[in-house]
Amino acid sequence: MSNSGKLIIFSAPSGAGKTTLVHHLLGISALNLAFSVSATSRAKRDYETNGKDYFFLSADEFKRKIGNNEFLEWEEVYVNQFYGTLKAEVDLLLSLGKNVIFDIDVEGGLNLKKTYGSKALGVFVMPPSVKHLEERLHARSSETEESLKKRLDKAVAELDYAPQFDKVLINDNLETAKKEAEKLVSEFLGITLG
Ligand code: ADP
Numbered sequence: 001m002s003n004s005g006k007l008i009i010f011s012a013p014s015g016a017g018k019t020t021l022v023h024h025l026l027g028i029s030a031l032n033l034a035f036s037v038s039a040t041s042r043a044k045r046d047y048e049t050n051g052k053d054y055f056f057l058s059a060d061e062f063k064r065k066i067g068n069n070e071f072l073e074w075e076e077v078y079v080n081q082f083y084g085t086l087k088a089e090v091d092l093l094l095s096l097g098k099n100v101i102f103d104i105d106v107e108g109g110l111n112l113k114k115t116y117g118s119k120a121l122g123v124f125v126m127p128p129s130v131k132h133l134e135e136r137l138h139a140r141s142s143e144t145e146e147s148l149k150k151r152l153d154k155a156v157a158e159l160d161y162a163p164q165f166d167k168v169l170i171n172d173n174l175e176t177a178k179k180e181a182e183k184l185v186s187e188f189l190g191i192t193l194g
């Protein structure tokens with residue numbers, strides 16, 4: 001089994017744009033990235049696919065996996081909404097010789113970084129302002145008012161964690177942020193992009 005792959009962790013408050021940036025990076029084949037599909041007990045959004053965006057589980061199934069020690073890290077990100085990184089998923093991707101990229105919340109990102117040390121790059125995606133975050137979450141139209149407020153409250157608290165990451169990437173102009181993401185990741189992996 002090859003374990004030479006590296007880990008790229010994108011963390012940020014909800015709405016900062018990490019999913020957008022991670023999808024962009026996954027489209028660059030030279031980076032040899034594979035997405036770590038997390039498990040969650042939250043409801044699937046219409047545009048999401050089970051097994052691709054998340055493994056959607058019931059809260060009971062999720063708790064059973066916690067009991068079986070199947071997670072590298074997990075969190076109750078919102079009340080009764082669990083999210084976690086499955087050990088089996090990461091081991092599989094590393095065994096396939098891939099670099100693994102994660103889209104996870106700030107605490108989960110810091111926990112993974114602690115576990116993997118210099119094998120991992122922790123990137124904090126910073127929105128230009130809280131106002132921008134709010135507008136992006138509205139524009140994404142994925143949340144009810146209650147869920148949006150929950151995400152914004154958590155987001156404001158999470159901004160304080162930025163300095164604990166290896167890199168802070170400001171996502172203001174999306175094209176600029178994509179280029180910056182390419183640069184950070186390719187440099188960390190030691191890959192020259194054409
Ligand atoms: P996250 O995964 O961090 O919750 P998303 O990637 O889903 O965030 O982005 C939230 C919304 O903001 C999406 O609708 C996305 O298209 C939009 N978005 C992302 N980056 C930018 C940007 N730089 N400028 C404007 N809108 C953006």
Ligand code: 5GP
Pocket residue numbers: 012013014038039042073074075077083084085103104105106107108109
């Ligand atoms: P959303 O419901 O908007 O998809 O995600 C809510 C938050 O949970 C986001 O900050 C997202 O990055 C985070 N998240 C997704 N997967 C995981 C995971 O496996 N572990 C942790 N700790 N957080 C996750």
